[in-house]
Amino acid sequence: MKRWIDANAWTLGLAVLLAALLLATKIIQPGFGASGLDSLARAALPFALATVGMAIVVIAGGIDLSIAAMMAVASVTGAVLMDGATDAQSVVIVLGVLIVGLAMGAINGVLIVVSKVPDIVVTLAMLFVWQGVALLILNAPGGAAAAWLRALSAGGVPGLVWLPRAVVFLAMVTMLIWLPIRRSKLGLRLYAIGSDPLAAFRSGVPVGQTRIIAYALCGLFAALGGLAVTMSTGIGEPIPGPYLLASVAAVVLGGVVLGGGRGGIVGPILAVFILRTVRMDLTLLSVDPNVAAIIEGTIMVAVVMFGAVLATRGRTK
């Protein structure tokens, strides 16, 4: 038990911080309740999914700058195809969008492994490419989302009004995809190539293949994130949102070390909710939303700077 607490001290600390922030929210706004939680969770959902995707590549020792652009592609693809589609069709469409996400991520990964160009350059170039693709599919926000899809993240769970559906959705998706991987050998391999690629190679890990899988998973979560955008707005968004910086910041704050090998998924998700709650509290304190954006940006940059200092220290030790 003590060992478990030691190993997860950072995550536990984040959970306590989040609880404290929610408590503070309740004090600021005594009326804060189920609907407040619901809108918080719904706003956090795309960020959380992007963060899970980013966390996976960072754990595997990479980074994916094109994540927000891939979300935009997924969002517009889904919205354009669902416009006027039946419920049955839309289920197929959603699955198709997820496959598109996997494919986009895999393309990023293959390009990195085959071209030997560093991940940061490849994904920067692909950021532009996916942005272009999204614009080609849909020039301005538009399209539609199936009603059942929108219902997935709106409101509370029947009988448990305090529990937002968006949280349930996030938990289910993450557990369904990440948990089996984490428990399997693939999970070990992802951590292994991030921790020490040479030792991983010597231990018989297929390094290139594992790296491609990491990027494909990131693409899958980006697609989920893009769908989440469509879920909450009901339309497709061709212009990428601020998900890149936000996901990197949440990953770092969540205890995943830039450079790879260390950290988990729960920490970054908690970090997303912490950042969103701060944003919400600023709004509740009637801080101008633009000022709130500045504060949020400053927090994120500070977190990334702090993380970089830690990463440099770790390397020289």
Place this chain on the structure above:
Amino acid sequence: MTMTDTPTALNRLGRLMVDRPLLPLIGLLILLVAVLAVLNPGVLSMFWASNTLKIAIPLAMLAACQTLTMLTGGIDLSVGTVATIAAYLTATLSPLIGVPPAFAIALASAVLIGLVNGFGIAICRVHPLIMTLGTALIATGCLLVYQRYVIATGVLIPDFLLWLGTGRSFGLPNSLVLFIPFAALIIWAQRRSGFGRLLYAIGANEATARLSGVRVWQVHLTLYTLSSVIAGITGLLYLGQIKTASLSLALPLDLPSVAAAVIGGTSIFGGRGGYGGTIVGALILTVLTSMLTLMQIPEGGRRILFGLIILAVTALFIRLTERS
């Protein structure tokens, strides 16, 4: 493993690109112009040339920021934001406090953003891409707040900037008055000043630079501040050219500025390239853009193309340098 082992066409091209990057680039530029002339006979004229130059100059100036930062293996994605902020501040403050103080405030905010970038990159060792993206986000937020709270009076674009941005003399754009000395200074400094040489040294091998006694953080801090100042000045020029103060004035130039430097032969890994190539790169991009517009390729297609060009050129450089 020597380069003479297999003198393939690719190898020879590679050597040419490394030794004399300007020749194939100028060739490509001429080729593009020729294609344009075929696609649209009669388009070529003195006016067209002058107009292309006028459009290329702000791009080439922002690409100077990318060239200098890329020489060290970095990048500066906040230049579009900095240029926009400098332009917006000048346009909105000039009617309130006069033109020279407005200039001073605009450039001071550019310096401030540059210092923040430099601090994060030089001291905290954040990757330049993430850091400059982050400051751009914060700075944009600040601009929005400024826009909501401060602006009450109208917009004034100083006459001097209008003359510089849109005027012509002897058939050539006046912006050359700014650009020619600017380009000459950069090209001189990259080879013949200690600072310029250190940019190459850090990009070619940071460990060597360090072992030679270079305190790398000092160079980074100065470099990103300088980059921001150049972006700020470009913003002023661009304001005179576009003649409106918008909140997203120079943002569309971010991506092409990276592409211009990469096409111009500056390696995104550092240590190789120079501003001469970048200027030709900016001209190529400008001609290419007008060609794409002529062919009615939408914005999305343009972005895809730019992304693929960056990727292809970088991958090509890696293959070439691996061989030798």
Place this chain on the structure above:
Amino acid sequence: MPDAAEAVPDAVLDATGVAKRFGAVQALRDASLRVGPGQVVALMGANGAGKSTFVKILTGVLKPDAGHVKIRGRDSAVANPAGARKWGLVPVYQEPSLIPDLSVADNLRLGDTGVEPFRHWVSELGLPDLSPEAMIRSLPLASLRIVDLARALAIEPDVLLLDELTAALPTDLVDRVLKVVRAQADAGRSVIYISHRLTEIAAICDRATVLRDGQTVGDVKIEPGIEERIVEMMLGGAVTAAVAEARAVTPEAAGTPRLRVRSLKTGTRLTDVSFDLHAGEVLGVVALEGQGQDELFDVLAGNRKASAGTVEVDGNPRSFSHPADAIAAGLTLVPGDRAHALLMSRSVRENIAVPLLADVRNWGAIRMGEEATRVAQAIETLQIDTRAQGEVRRLSGGNQQKVTIARWIAKGVQTLLLFDPTRGIDIRTKRQIYGLVRDLANQGAAVLFYTSELAEIRLACDRAVVIFNGRVVDIIDARDADEATLMRAAYGLTEKAPA
């Protein structure tokens, strides 16, 4: 070739005629190795003999240009470490190949290794209390070597390849390890054993295969007194005839030393090094690979901090937090790896001029005339062939090395730290470098000269400090420093406390 190997008809592993070339360097020309069942075979060779390249070929990390490796009579189709394992060959590398951020149990799972056999071997090797839940990162280096070995044993390989396994181990664990390795062979398995420690080889090996200049030059049966013979084979027949020339100074008479190092320690490898270096002196450093010499040079050059000990320059205590500090104190480093020492994509001139521009005060306009003169003088002094000066990468290895030295000549030399400056370059350039080093010393510079080529000590140095296991084990006058003496000292065979 004296062949004990012919007595191995049914070899489990049989490598013959293996050759490998890297650019201009022929790392291996004709290496062979035969290992029979129930044998422990030592693979020996001095620094640069091609041992590590050979190991990489055996384990499938590199492909040979010529020759073949047969395992159990079949051509091995080993393409990577995982493949080598399928063929029954399991290596334990010098650097533990364990994932730092995973637990011991997860590392086992990653490599499909059984937990029970692993436990058995870990306790056999003297670590019965090791928890499988322990993070690799949290374990000391010695435990990691044991974990790595136990993991390899648990796979029950036909051939076990052990590369410098005992280097980081305390004595009691060494004894355990040796016993287990011997027991492996006695049970009919085969072991390739690489070590710098001749006593261990005498204790457990059946045969020794000796590499020199990329070639297998001998295969001998281990019997009492064989150590001297192995040392001879590693050196080669040619005994260097060149006699050291007259020295400019006798160090004892020189007063305050330029550089005084006392009890220097950093990391795990450099534990306790002390010596004096006088102006006008060339002090050699002799050490086998990884005995702490890299760390010593890094600390002196300001590239790494010492954890204990003192450095005095001209009698003043100094501590460096950046190479610029060391350079200000006159300590300038020529690193061993030229890839780390050169701006490969830049010109000769730019390479040489970097230190002149480093300080903020020199960031402005370069006085091109003055720079050109200084660079030209340095090029002249070193006789650098500058026909291909556009990019340093196109120069020959020797000329590249000269450029790294020229950098400090142009800046002005006080104390020059040379780390293996002649590795992989031609004999003519080597001689030029010896001459240059002597000239610099005669002009009043102090030179610290690490070399992996023992013959160079007599050719270039006045004295030599010998480092073994992170400590100075001997200081030898260059006149007495024939290769055999140095080799014995470097292998810790003649260890005596330095005065």
